[in-house]
Amino acid sequence: KQEVTQIPAALSVPEGENLVLNCSFTDSAIYNLQWFRQDPGKGLTSLLLIQSSQREQTSGRLNASLDKSSGRSTLYIAASQPGDSATYLCAVSYSNQGGKLIFGQGTELSVKP
Amino acid sequence: EAQVTQNPRYLITVTGKKLTVTCSQNMNHEYMSWYRQDPGLGLRQIYYSMNVEVTDKGDVPEGYKVSRKEKRNFPLILESPSPNQTSLYFCASSLSEGQGGSPLHFGNGTRLTVT
Numbered sequence: 001k002q003e004v005t006q007i008p009a010a011l012s013v014p015e016g017e018n019l020v021l022n023c024s025f026t027d028s029a030i031y032n033l034q035w036f037r038q039d040p041g042k043g044l045t046s047l048l049l050i051q052s053s054q055r056e057q058t059s060g061r062l063n064a065s066l067d068k069s070s071g072r073s074t075l076y077i078a079a080s081q082p083g084d085s086a087t088y089l090c091a092v093s094y095s096n097q098g099g100k101l102i103f104g105q106g107t108e109l110s111v112k113p
Numbered sequence: 114e115a116q117v118t119q120n121p122r123y124l125i126t127v128t129g130k131k132l133t134v135t136c137s138q139n140m141n142h143e144y145m146s147w148y149r150q151d152p153g154l155g156l157r158q159i160y161y162s163m164n165v166e167v168t169d170k171g172d173v174p175e176g177y178k179v180s181r182k183e184k185r186n187f188p189l190i191l192e193s194p195s196p197n198q199t200s201l202y203f204c205a206s207s208l209s210e211g212q213g214g215s216p217l218h219f220g221n222g223t224r225l226t227v228t
Contacts, residue, residue: 042222043219046218091217093214099162099163100171101158101171101217102158103155105153105154106155
């Protein structure tokens with residue numbers, strides 16, 4: 001069964017700290033992987049999309065890496081700020097299943113001032 | 114403004130009363146999909162559509178119907194809602210799922226309560 005797992009479920013860090021969020025997937029034949037941010041009561045906002053042929057993507061203080069062979073992706077947040085507090089989700093699309101998308105359960109991040 | 118619009122934002126209904134949640138996007142996106150989000154279960158895909166008149170089941174399609182008659186609209190229909198369909202629902206769209214895919218844009222969600 002194709003599954004996506006995110007550990008830890010929750011993380012609290014002081015402002016300014018660099019941090020890494022983890023996403024693992026059981027089937028390495030992915031089409032792409034996306035990282036999203038969800039604020040309470042809101043929809044999801046796409047942060048980064050990594051295609052299966054890529055190893056990483058960067059946007060501002062965010063860097064996402066992809067290692068298909070080990071079934072892992074990481075989201076690195078540099079110099080964290082209180083405004084980064086949100087739930088971060090990863091989602092995997094599999095090439096043999098068209099538009100199907102499987103989400104992890106998310107990591108709830110709290111950045112303390 | 115480029116956006117995905119869902120209506121209504123909140124809906125309380127009774128078991129068995131048919132309802133439709135609308136979803137519309139103004140970005141000329143080919144791909145659209147519906148998800149439900151439940152505590153402890155995360156986001157699960159209900160249905161998706163790769164283009165007009167093309168729809169496919171996601172992981173939890175039972176009890177739901179969709180249609181894609183126009184590119185911009187992708188309504189979610191509950192013919193006979195039951196309490197286990199109480200959830201937070203999201204619609205999303207992207208330019209295409211081909212060529213490595215493209216970022217998903219989400220609506221703000223519809224909180225449905227079925228009593």
